[in-house]
Amino acid sequence: MYLTGDEPFIGVDGKSVADFWRYCVPNLMTNTSRGLLAQFLVHTALGSTTQPDEWDCYDVAGEDGLRVEVKASAYLQSWEQRELSWISFSVDKRRPWTDGIGFADEATYNADVYVFALHTAIRHAEYDPLVVSQWEFYAASRAAIADLNQKSAGLATVRRIAQGPVGFDDLGDLIRSVGATAG
Structure with missing residues (x-):
């Protein structure tokens, strides 16, 4: 069921799906919200019209x-910090899910392209996740991630194995370019 936000809750006066969304995602600086926002930016950059399914073993499907x-990842978190956060990205294998079967027995790398979205603000007063120029993006092929054979990768590793950084305007082209060479 895909919603617009205008749908009212039945039996709860004056509350709509948009009220629920405001409750769930009021702060785009939290780790969960930042991840979802990065997925949305990739989805938008690719011009994808495919809606995500949380059980897919990847985040965005291109047309x-x-x-x-x-x-x-980001240098800043939603709480006060004494120092900037260490930039790290999970690159571990995942067990894909299939309807009627459940999780696969073996964990694998399931995407063709891995995009690393870094919010670059280093002062809370300047942090604005809606300003796409504050983001930089890198993209790596599945083979590059598999060759790492690691559970996580720091920014130096991402810079070594991935193409980029690029801004949002070049993100779709970068993803398609890496995807075309991913084989």
Whole structure:
């Protein structure tokens, strides 16, 4: 069921789905919200019209069938910090889920392209997740991630194995370019 936000809750006066969304995602600085926002930016950059399914073993599907996993990180968190956060991205294998079967027995790399979205603000007063120029993006092929054979990768590793950084305007082209060479 895909909603617009205008749908009212039945039996709860004056509350709509948009009220629920405001409750769930009021702060785009939290780790969960930042990850979802990064997925949305990748989805938008690819011009994808495919809605995500939380059980898919990747985050965004391109119109051409390209499967993209999105990882997000930032120097700042939603709480006060004494120092900037260490930039790290999870790159571990995952067990895919299939309807009627459940989780696969073996964990694998399931996306064609891995996108690393980094929010670059280093002062809370300047942090605005809606300003896409504050994001930089990197993209790596499944083979590059598999060759790492690691559970996580720091920013130096991402910079070594991935293409980028690029801004939002070049993100779709970067993903398609890496996807075309992913084989």
